[in-house]
Amino acid sequence: GAGVSQTPSNKVTEKGKYVELRCDPISGHTALYWYRQSLGQGPEFLIYFQGTGAADDSGLPNDRFFAVRPEGSVSTLKIQRTERGDSAVYLCASSQGANTGELFFGEGSRLTVL
Protein backbone atom coordinates (compact mmCIF):
# COMPACT_ATOMS: atom_id res chain seq x y z
CA GLY A 1 0.00 0.00 0.00
CA ALA A 2 0.94 3.65 -0.19
CA GLY A 3 0.53 4.45 3.49
CA VAL A 4 2.86 4.34 6.49
CA SER A 5 3.48 0.76 7.50
CA GLN A 6 4.39 -0.31 11.03
CA THR A 7 5.48 -3.74 12.19
CA PRO A 8 4.73 -5.60 14.30
CA SER A 9 1.15 -4.50 14.91
CA ASN A 10 1.25 -6.20 18.30
CA LYS A 11 4.20 -7.15 20.46
CA VAL A 12 4.06 -8.84 23.84
CA THR A 13 7.31 -9.12 25.72
CA GLU A 14 8.63 -9.71 29.19
CA LYS A 15 10.11 -7.09 31.46
CA GLY A 16 13.80 -6.65 30.79
CA LYS A 17 13.71 -7.79 27.15
CA TYR A 18 14.83 -5.83 24.09
CA VAL A 19 12.29 -4.72 21.49
CA GLU A 20 12.50 -3.27 17.99
CA LEU A 21 9.62 -1.55 16.24
CA ARG A 22 9.81 -0.79 12.55
CA CYS A 23 8.33 2.01 10.49
CA ASP A 24 8.21 2.17 6.71
CA PRO A 25 7.18 5.71 5.70
CA ILE A 26 5.47 6.90 2.55
CA SER A 27 7.94 6.89 -0.31
CA GLY A 28 9.59 10.26 -0.77
CA HIS A 29 8.66 11.62 2.64
CA THR A 30 11.74 13.17 4.20
CA ALA A 31 10.44 13.70 7.72
CA LEU A 32 9.62 10.78 10.03
CA TYR A 33 8.18 11.00 13.53
CA TRP A 34 7.75 8.61 16.44
CA TYR A 35 5.03 9.18 19.03
CA ARG A 36 3.78 7.11 21.95
CA GLN A 37 0.13 6.93 22.92
CA SER A 38 -1.06 5.54 26.21
CA LEU A 39 -4.69 4.64 26.85
CA GLY A 40 -6.83 7.73 27.12
CA GLN A 41 -3.99 10.08 26.26
CA GLY A 42 -2.91 12.07 23.26
CA PRO A 43 0.14 11.14 21.22
CA GLU A 44 3.35 12.00 23.08
CA PHE A 45 6.29 13.05 20.94
CA LEU A 46 9.44 10.91 21.09
CA ILE A 47 11.75 11.77 18.20
CA TYR A 48 11.73 13.01 14.66
CA PHE A 49 14.09 12.62 11.71
CA GLN A 50 14.75 14.89 8.81
CA GLY A 51 16.46 12.57 6.36
CA THR A 52 18.90 10.34 8.22
CA GLY A 53 19.53 12.62 11.16
CA ALA A 54 17.51 13.08 14.32
CA ALA A 55 16.30 16.68 14.18
CA ASP A 56 14.74 16.53 17.63
CA ASP A 57 15.04 13.67 20.12
CA SER A 58 13.90 15.63 23.15
CA GLY A 59 10.92 13.34 23.73
CA LEU A 60 12.85 10.13 24.30
CA PRO A 61 12.13 9.36 27.97
CA ASN A 62 15.55 7.92 28.86
CA ASP A 63 18.59 6.21 27.40
CA ARG A 64 16.78 2.88 27.06
CA PHE A 65 15.06 4.35 24.00
CA PHE A 66 16.91 4.83 20.73
CA ALA A 67 15.86 5.26 17.11
CA VAL A 68 17.69 5.10 13.81
CA ARG A 69 16.96 5.89 10.19
CA PRO A 70 20.20 4.91 8.44
CA GLU A 71 19.17 5.42 4.83
CA GLY A 72 16.61 8.13 5.28
CA SER A 73 13.63 5.85 4.74
CA VAL A 74 12.80 3.00 7.13
CA SER A 75 13.20 3.75 10.82
CA THR A 76 13.57 1.45 13.80
CA LEU A 77 12.68 2.37 17.37
CA LYS A 78 14.69 0.33 19.84
CA ILE A 79 13.81 -0.16 23.49
CA GLN A 80 16.27 -1.84 25.83
CA ARG A 81 15.47 -3.45 29.18
CA THR A 82 11.75 -2.92 28.73
CA GLU A 83 9.64 -1.94 31.71
CA ARG A 84 5.92 -2.35 32.30
CA GLY A 85 5.52 1.41 31.98
CA ASP A 86 6.71 1.19 28.37
CA SER A 87 3.43 -0.49 27.42
CA ALA A 88 1.67 1.76 24.91
CA VAL A 89 0.88 2.13 21.24
CA TYR A 90 3.90 3.44 19.36
CA LEU A 91 2.90 5.57 16.40
CA CYS A 92 4.99 6.45 13.40
CA ALA A 93 4.20 9.26 10.99
CA SER A 94 5.84 10.74 7.94
CA SER A 95 5.49 13.97 5.98
CA GLN A 96 6.87 15.50 2.82
CA GLY A 97 8.72 18.11 4.80
CA ALA A 98 9.22 18.97 8.41
CA ASN A 99 7.13 22.10 8.38
CA THR A 100 3.90 21.12 6.64
CA GLY A 101 2.21 19.85 9.78
CA GLU A 102 0.26 17.32 7.75
CA LEU A 103 1.51 14.05 9.12
CA PHE A 104 0.48 10.67 7.75
CA PHE A 105 0.26 8.15 10.55
CA GLY A 106 0.58 4.40 10.55
CA GLU A 107 -1.80 2.25 12.58
CA GLY A 108 0.74 1.83 15.33
CA SER A 109 2.55 -0.96 17.12
CA ARG A 110 0.92 -1.99 20.37
CA LEU A 111 3.59 -2.96 22.89
CA THR A 112 2.67 -4.87 26.03
CA VAL A 113 5.36 -5.52 28.63
CA LEU A 114 4.43 -8.21 31.12
Add this chain to the structure above:
Amino acid sequence: AQSVAQPEDQVNVAEGNPLTVKCTYSVSGNPYLFWYVQYPNRGLQFLLKYITGDNLVKGSYGFEAEFNKSQSSFHLKKPSALVSDSALYFCAVRDHTDKLIFGTGTRLQVFP
Protein backbone atom coordinates in the same frame (compact mmCIF):
# COMPACT_ATOMS: atom_id res chain seq x y z
CA ALA B 1 6.49 26.04 25.55
CA GLN B 2 3.76 25.47 23.01
CA SER B 3 0.73 23.57 24.22
CA VAL B 4 -2.93 22.91 23.50
CA ALA B 5 -5.75 22.08 25.86
CA GLN B 6 -8.93 20.17 25.12
CA PRO B 7 -11.22 20.84 28.08
CA GLU B 8 -13.82 18.18 27.26
CA ASP B 9 -13.08 14.47 27.52
CA GLN B 10 -16.29 13.65 25.68
CA VAL B 11 -18.87 15.48 23.60
CA ASN B 12 -22.28 13.97 22.90
CA VAL B 13 -24.49 15.23 20.11
CA ALA B 14 -27.54 13.99 18.24
CA GLU B 15 -27.23 13.20 14.56
CA GLY B 16 -28.14 16.20 12.43
CA ASN B 17 -27.27 18.71 15.13
CA PRO B 18 -24.26 21.03 14.95
CA LEU B 19 -21.18 19.97 16.86
CA THR B 20 -18.28 21.82 18.45
CA VAL B 21 -15.11 20.31 19.88
CA LYS B 22 -13.09 22.84 21.84
CA CYS B 23 -9.38 23.58 21.77
CA THR B 24 -7.36 26.38 23.32
CA TYR B 25 -3.69 27.01 22.73
CA SER B 26 -0.68 28.60 24.36
CA VAL B 27 2.12 29.64 22.04
CA SER B 28 4.82 32.20 21.65
CA GLY B 29 4.65 33.77 18.24
CA ASN B 30 2.22 32.87 15.48
CA PRO B 31 0.34 29.64 16.10
CA TYR B 32 0.25 26.82 13.59
CA LEU B 33 -2.76 24.73 14.61
CA PHE B 34 -4.13 21.39 13.48
CA TRP B 35 -6.96 18.94 13.99
CA TYR B 36 -6.59 15.19 13.63
CA VAL B 37 -9.17 12.42 13.96
CA GLN B 38 -8.66 8.84 15.15
CA TYR B 39 -11.28 6.27 14.25
CA PRO B 40 -11.37 2.97 16.19
CA ASN B 41 -8.43 0.73 15.28
CA ARG B 42 -7.18 3.25 12.73
CA GLY B 43 -4.26 5.63 12.55
CA LEU B 44 -4.67 9.34 13.12
CA GLN B 45 -5.85 11.27 10.08
CA PHE B 46 -5.27 14.92 9.27
CA LEU B 47 -8.47 17.00 9.14
CA LEU B 48 -7.39 20.60 8.72
CA LYS B 49 -4.83 23.23 9.63
CA TYR B 50 -4.50 26.94 10.29
CA ILE B 51 -1.26 28.63 9.28
CA THR B 52 -2.31 32.10 8.28
CA GLY B 53 -5.11 33.86 6.43
CA ASP B 54 -8.83 33.36 6.92
CA ASN B 55 -9.88 32.57 10.46
CA LEU B 56 -12.38 29.97 9.25
CA VAL B 57 -10.58 26.92 7.90
CA LYS B 58 -12.38 24.19 5.98
CA GLY B 59 -11.20 20.62 6.06
CA SER B 60 -12.11 17.03 5.32
CA TYR B 61 -15.50 15.36 5.86
CA GLY B 62 -17.33 18.70 6.15
CA PHE B 63 -15.42 19.85 9.22
CA GLU B 64 -14.25 23.38 9.77
CA ALA B 65 -12.41 25.21 12.51
CA GLU B 66 -12.44 28.80 13.65
CA PHE B 67 -9.25 30.49 14.74
CA ASN B 68 -9.87 33.14 17.40
CA LYS B 69 -6.75 35.01 18.41
CA SER B 70 -8.35 37.03 21.20
CA GLN B 71 -9.60 33.87 22.90
CA SER B 72 -6.61 31.69 21.96
CA SER B 73 -9.01 29.11 20.60
CA PHE B 74 -9.28 26.85 17.59
CA HIS B 75 -12.60 25.05 17.96
CA LEU B 76 -13.61 22.31 15.54
CA LYS B 77 -17.12 22.54 14.13
CA LYS B 78 -19.53 20.80 11.83
CA PRO B 79 -23.00 22.10 10.93
CA SER B 80 -24.70 18.69 10.92
CA ALA B 81 -23.21 15.70 12.74
CA LEU B 82 -23.25 12.16 11.39
CA VAL B 83 -23.10 8.94 13.40
CA SER B 84 -19.98 8.10 11.40
CA ASP B 85 -18.25 11.19 12.85
CA SER B 86 -17.99 9.37 16.18
CA ALA B 87 -14.26 9.16 16.91
CA LEU B 88 -11.42 10.65 18.93
CA TYR B 89 -10.41 14.17 17.94
CA PHE B 90 -7.04 15.71 18.69
CA CYS B 91 -5.99 19.32 18.49
CA ALA B 92 -2.28 19.99 17.90
CA VAL B 93 0.16 22.88 17.65
CA ARG B 94 3.47 23.00 15.80
CA ASP B 95 6.37 24.05 17.97
CA HIS B 96 9.62 25.84 17.15
CA THR B 97 11.36 22.61 16.10
CA ASP B 98 8.50 21.73 13.73
CA LYS B 99 7.13 18.80 15.69
CA LEU B 100 3.44 18.59 16.60
CA ILE B 101 2.32 18.76 20.22
CA PHE B 102 -1.04 17.06 20.68
CA GLY B 103 -3.82 17.63 23.17
CA THR B 104 -5.30 14.87 25.28
CA GLY B 105 -8.16 14.30 22.88
CA THR B 106 -11.95 14.57 22.93
CA ARG B 107 -14.20 11.64 22.25
CA LEU B 108 -17.12 12.62 20.04
CA GLN B 109 -20.21 10.44 20.29
CA VAL B 110 -22.97 11.10 17.78
CA PHE B 111 -26.27 9.41 18.63
CA PRO B 112 -28.81 8.42 15.97
